[in-house]
Amino acid sequence: MSETILLIEDNENNRYLATYLLQARGWTVVHAVDGASGLALAAATPPALILLDIQLPEMDGYEVARRLKADAALAAVPIVAVTSYAMRNDRETALAAGCQGYIEKPIDPETFVDSVEAHLRPQHRRKPA
Ligand code: MN
Numbered sequence: 001m002s003e004t005i006l007l008i009e010d011n012e013n014n015r016y017l018a019t020y021l022l023q024a025r026g027w028t029v030v031h032a033v034d035g036a037s038g039l040a041l042a043a044a045t046p047p048a049l050i051l052l053d054i055q056l057p058e059m060d061g062y063e064v065a066r067r068l069k070a071d072a073a074l075a076a077v078p079i080v081a082v083t084s085y086a087m088r089n090d091r092e093t094a095l096a097a098g099c100q101g102y103i104e105k106p107i108d109p110e111t112f113v114d115s116v117e118a119h120l121r122p123q124h125r126r127k128p129a
Contacts, residue, residue, distance in 0.1 A: 035059030069098035
C-alpha cells in the first residue's frame with residue numbers, strides 16, 4: 001500500500017508549503033517539477049494520489065492528467081488539480097481531463113490536507129486515530 005503522494009509543481013514555494021503540510025500528516029511526498037518527470041515518477045512507483053499543478057512549463061497539467069488516465073497502470077490513481085487559475089472553466093477542464101478534484105491557490109493551510117485526503121481511494125484512507 002502506497003503512503004506516497006506525488007506532487008507535480010514547478011513553483012518552489014508552493015512545493016515547500018504543500019510538502020510541509022502533507023508530511024506533518026504522515027505522508028511521504030515525491031516531487032516532480034514538470035510533466036514529463038512527473039509521468040516518469042508515477043510510472044516507476046504509482047503513488048496513492050497525485051497533486052497536479054496546471055500551470056507547468058512545456059506540458060501543462062491538463063495534458064499530464066490525460067496521459068495519466070490513458071495509462072492502464074495509473075488510471076485509478078486519483079489526481080487533484082492545484083491551480084491559481086480563477087476561471088470556472090478551468091475547473092471543468094481539469095475534471096474533463098481526468099482530475100477527481102480541484103484545489104485553488106493560494107492553498108489554505110487549515111483545509112489543504114483534508115481536501116486532498118477526501119479524494120483518496122478507500123484503501124489509502126487513514127483510520128481515525
Ligand atoms: Mn506552476
